[in-house]
Amino acid sequence: MVKLVMVRHGESIANALNQYTGWNDVDLTHEGVMQAHEAAKKLKGFYFEHVHTSVLQRAIKTAYIIQDDLDLNYVPITKTWRLNERHYGALRGLNKDDTRKEYGLEQVHLWRRSFYSVPPALSKPDPTTGPYKYFDQNMMPVAESLYEAYQRIIPYYVDHVAPGLLDGKNQLIVAHGSTIRALIKYIEGISDKDIDGVEVANGTPLVYDFDDKLNIINDNRQRY
Numbered sequence: 001m002v003k004l005v006m007v008r009h010g011e012s013i014a015n016a017l018n019q020y021t022g023w024n025d026v027d028l029t030h031e032g033v034m035q036a037h038e039a040a041k042k043l044k045g046f047y048f049e050h051v052h053t054s055v056l057q058r059a060i061k062t063a064y065i066i067q068d069d070l071d072l073n074y075v076p077i078t079k080t081w082r083l084n085e086r087h088y089g090a091l092r093g094l095n096k097d098d099t100r101k102e103y104g105l106e107q108v109h110l111w112r113r114s115f116y117s118v119p120p121a122l123s124k125p126d127p128t129t130g131p132y133k134y135f136d137q138n139m140m141p142v143a144e145s146l147y148e149a150y151q152r153i154i155p156y157y158v159d160h161v162a163p164g165l166l167d168g169k170n171q172l173i174v175a176h177g178s179t180i181r182a183l184i185k186y187i188e189g190i191s192d193k194d195i196d197g198v199e200v201a202n203g204t205p206l207v208y209d210f211d212d213k214l215n216i217i218n219d220n221r222q223r224y
């Protein structure tokens with residue numbers, strides 16, 4: 001049996017302000033730091049051989065806290081844009097309740113949870129925050145549906161996470177709400193329609209036990 005654990009970062013400053021975030025690089029709040037420590041507590045005794053995270057500090061710092069609390073700082077960590085949150089386009093930085101008032105509940109639900117809905121796009125990529133200044137601007141999204149984000153997230157999982165699992169090595173992914181929803185969809189074979197009912201809470205470890213063919217033996221995921 002091998003384990004995959006996925007953790008959404010602790011509460012970020014944008015989460016606390018109820019703002020769309022996406023590729024914006026915002027820090028954890030104090031509450032978010034505490035949630036990362038809580039996640040580590042729940043994972044006490046868990047050993048993993050590789051950590052995978054995004055290039056966004058809210059996920060990286062959550063991963064570091066978990067590694068440190070579990071005394072696993074020596075475990076290699078990969079930071080990749082492929083595990084970034086879904087790009088929220090021109091919605092990033094806006095308050096979610098304000099957009100509900102302006103565009104209606106249904107539209108906001110579609111932007112946030114449907115598989116194919118694309119948020120309003122930026123007119124051009126926005127490389128103003130740290131992680132993107134060395135990026136090829138041609139690959140920077142201006143907005144992503146979950147479907148589009150899935151196309152960059154799942155190849156990373158298939159190429160860099162699944163081989164470790166198939167080798168019997170536990171893996172930890174510390175990422176974002178939509179990143180983890182895409183991974184849950186792939187791993188559990190959830191339909192395009194049903195994925196809109198899947199939520200991922202900050203700092204709550206999702207644990208999958210797989211057999212040697214990566215069939216799920218057990219998981220602790222709650223749908224709500």
Ligand SMILES: O=C(O)[C@H](O)COP(=O)(O)O
Pocket residue numbers: 019020021022085088112176177178
């Ligand atoms: O990018 C964001 O705003 C959040 O991390 C996830 O937001 P959501 O719950 O609206 O998908």
